[in-house]
Amino acid sequence: MRICVVDSCGKKKMTEAHPMPECDDLQSEQDLEFWRERLADKAVPAREMYLGSQHREIARAVDLLRTVDGLEVQLYILSAGFGLLGENDLIPPYECSFTGMSRKMILERSKALSVPRRFSRLGEESFELLYLALGKNYLAALGDIWSSISDTLIVLFDDRLKADNVLALPAGNQVVKAFSQAGHKVHGAAGFKGDLLRILATHALRAEDPLTEIRNWGRPQRLRDVFEQLSQSSSSGYQTTL
Numbered sequence: 472m473r474i475c476v477v478d479s480c481g482k483k484k485m486t487e488a489h490p491m492p493e494c495d496d497l498q499s500e501q502d503l504e505f506w507r508e509r510l511a512d513k514a515v516p517a518r519e520m521y522l523g524s525q526h527r528e529i530a531r532a533v534d535l536l537r538t539v540d541g542l543e544v545q546l547y548i549l550s551a552g553f554g555l556l557g558e559n560d561l562i563p564p565y566e567c568s569f570t571g572m573s574r575k576m577i578l579e580r581s582k583a584l585s586v587p588r589r590f591s592r593l594g595e596e597s598f599e600l601l602y603l604a605l606g607k608n609y610l611a612a613l614g615d616i617w618s619s620i621s622d623t624l625i626v627l628f629d630d631r632l633k634a635d636n637v638l639a640l641p642a643g644n645q646v647v648k649a650f651s652q653a654g655h656k657v658h659g660a661a662g663f664k665g666d667l668l669r670i671l672a673t674h675a676l677r678a679e680d681p682l683t684e685i686r687n688w689g690r691p692q693r694l695r696d697v698f699e700q701l702s703q704s705s706s707s708g709y710q711t712t713l
Contacts, residue, residue: 472686473543475598476533476668477590479609480550481523486513486564494567497552498583510563517548518558524658528665529604535672539681547593549609554584555593569608581612594620599689603627604664624689628664638691640667640698649702670701 492506507514518530529546536544546558552565569577581587590613593601601623603610610629621636630639642663650670651657657666671688674697678684688694 472541472600472682472689473545473596473598474536474600474602474685475545475547475593475596476529476602476604477547477549477555477593478521478526478529478604478665479606480548480552480568481521481526482568483522484564485515485520485522488513488564492552492563492565492567494551494580497565497567500585503553503584506563506565507561514561514563516559517550517553517556517562518546520562520564521548524662525604525665528658528662528669532665532668532672535669535676536685538676539685541682542685545598549586549605549612551580551609551612554581555586555589569612570606572608574611577608577611578614581614586612587614590614594623598623599686601625602668604668624691624694626694636691638694640695642667646702653702655701667698671697674701 488510492502492510497503497506526548533544533546536542548556548558550556550562550567551569552567553560553562556562569580572580601620603625605613605627607629610627610632623636625634625637626640627637628640628642630641632639642660644660647657647660647663650663650666655666655670657663675681675684688697
């Protein structure tokens with residue numbers, strides 16, 4: 472079984488530089504190459520660059536899932552500065568985020584960074600599960616390409632996006648509270664997408680047959696049932712959206 476996880480970049484980074492490129496400095500492939508060369512001594516793999524709670528928990532979850540025989544997990548990071556990155560791609564520090572941008576600005580920037588094209592390639596790689604740990608602005612950066620993926624279960628956190636193969640899970644304060652009260656370690660609404668994947672991975676590893684449990688996540692109803700089971704102490708009455 473093959474799983475693809477796409478995380479978003481974050482403000483807290485492992486390295487710093489002066490000057491540090493901002494959005495206006497990172498407008499083309501040539502710009503990206505210039506700053507990679509100029510700040511080569513500050514560059515680290517994308518997986519190591521981001522220090523926020525969501526990314527930290529995503530990395531932990533991926534490591535847990537990779538202990539399961541027969542399971543392949545690929546990790547990508549959607550960077551507003553450098554586009555869609557593989558976890559081992561070297562990047563320098565920068566200051567740029569899709570947060571606060573208009574939809575038009577997001578789409579223009581993501582196209583300039585080839586985000587939709589690169590994401591489209593992921594959709595062609597026969598993953599059984601695509602976990603998009605992205606906020607609304609970062610989802611928008613993918614354009615409409617994601618909706619053309621039909622043979623993969625897509626897990627995301629925006630109930631406005633609907634398709635037969637999309638499972639939209641809630642990630643607001645009520646859900647975070649429910650998971651916390653159920654005894655799970657969570658880092659607030661901002662980090663919950665990472666927490667959830669780590670919680671799901673831990674749950675699977677406790678199963679008699681972890682690979683079979685994870686394969687069953689490819690069925691939307693099963694994954695929704697697991698989500699609700701893990702937060703069963705809640706009385707908040709939220710619903711997932713399929």
